[in-house]
Amino acid sequence: ENVLTQSPAIMSASLGEKVTMSCRASSSVNYMYWYQQKSDASPKLWIYYTSNLAPGVPARFSGSGSGNSFSLTISTMEGEDAATYYCQQFTSSPYTFGGGTKLEIK
């Protein structure tokens, strides 16, 4: 199966700070997808087709990458962005998730 490794596992950022998190795939994928999950809530689709923001996602979020290496970036950290972010691939079954990056406010 295609193993997705997210880094860092936990990170903290100050309000207004730029944030970047990584997702690396053991095998090349066509696209990467990202989900946001806040405590005690269901995950939400956040980014699809590597770089497209889901409806309602603030423009300060962006996604990029190709092949085995992908990233999610927040241009300026806001309080509501504190959450865990998961990447997922649909190129090959099983549709694996990364282990998540927990983003906290510093």
Add this chain to the structure above:
Amino acid sequence: EVQLVESGGGLVQPKGSLKLSCEASGFTFNNYAMNWVRQAPGKGLEWVTRIRSKSNNYATYYADSVKDRFTISRDDSQSMLYLQMNNLKIEDTAMYYCVRRGSMVVGYAMDYWGQGTAVTVSS
């Protein structure tokens, strides 16, 4: 408004069985593939199983961890998704989410998630 409402979770002993249900509304259920995704307490997300639409012959797929123990099914006439779980193990303890796989417009991503139903396997 798309809604997915799971039910059927609870406490079950190891080797026991449980059937989860998911009631879908707000979209044409029979047009979409559906999934179950689980999350063990304090852990990450794990895709469990998927069922495709009638036009794709209701093809089913399973994670190795649940193959031969879990069965996914759907009733399009009732807009219902099910997960029959047999021979449950302690490691099956998790929140189980009913998840819609979206259209090509969103890259077939998992675009809507239910609130989840908790399954605890313990003696």
